[in-house]
Amino acid sequence: MVVKLYGQVTAACPQRVLLCFLEKEIEFEIVHVDLDTLEQKKPEHLLRQPFGQVPAIEDGDFKLFESRAIARYYATKYSNQGTNLLGKSLEHRAIVDQWADVETHYFNVLAFPIVLNLVIKPRLGEECDAVLVEELKAKLGVVLDIYENRLASNRFLAGDEFTMADLTHMPAMGYLMRTDVNQMVKARVNMNRWWEELTARPAWKKLMKMAGFEA
Incomplete structure (x- = not known):
């Protein structure tokens, strides 16, 4: 059965799920939700995602939202198909979960507001908070040193x-x-080497082509 993903292919959270689908070789259909017109806040979409965000999925009668939860679900459901994303042992899976949690609690909390100010706000004609961005960059530098x-x-x-x-870091x-x-x-x-290897993956190249970006 083809999974329906409601979202916008250029948005980071839907990209997380799409990368999972591509790595796991899962058939999917994208149902476009236009973030520029705030379609995600309309009643029809709120039935799928009550917080008015993307993505959300429908898989037959099964429905789910939150990109990390969706990605974990499909990585588990199709554990014997495509790329093994979860680890080969209980201990390895714990380490995978550990660094996935690091992405949520230490990396994304800094990356998202930086992207918001440097990418999204200018596109919407809004002013960037330059002081905040510099503060966030300083904090991000500490995190990147740990990654390095x-x-x-x-x-x-x-x-x-x-x-x-x-995968969860890539969008x-x-x-x-x-x-x-x-x-x-x-x-x-080491971070640069890691990123170059990640972006050389076929799934990333396919996603960037879908999004209209250069891989």
Whole structure:
């Protein structure tokens, strides 16, 4: 059965789910929800996602929202198909979960407001909070130093194999790399090597083509 994903392919959270689908070789259909016209806040979409965000999925009678929950669900449901995103042992899975949680609690809380101010607000004709951005960059630098140290002895965040720990970072990283934050990544040899390897993956290239971005 084809999974319906409600969202916008250029938005970071739907991209997280789409990357999972592509890595797991899951058939899907994108039902466009126009964020520019606030379609996500309309009653029809609120029935799928009561907080007025994207994405949400419908898989037959099964419905789910929140991109990280959706990605974990499909990585588990199709564990024997496509890329193994969850880890090969209980201990490995715990490490995958650990770094996926790091993305949520330490990385994304800084990356999202940076992207909001440097990418989204200018596109909407709104003023960027430059002071806030510099404060966020300083905090992000501390986080990136921890990543740099981790990646000095590990090919990927959870070890030698690409997993959900890496995948969940990719949408926000993609947007950060379109800003001057890219210099912070390029200045860190191991992070830069990691990012170049992630963006060389066929799933990422397919997603960027779908979104109309250069991979």
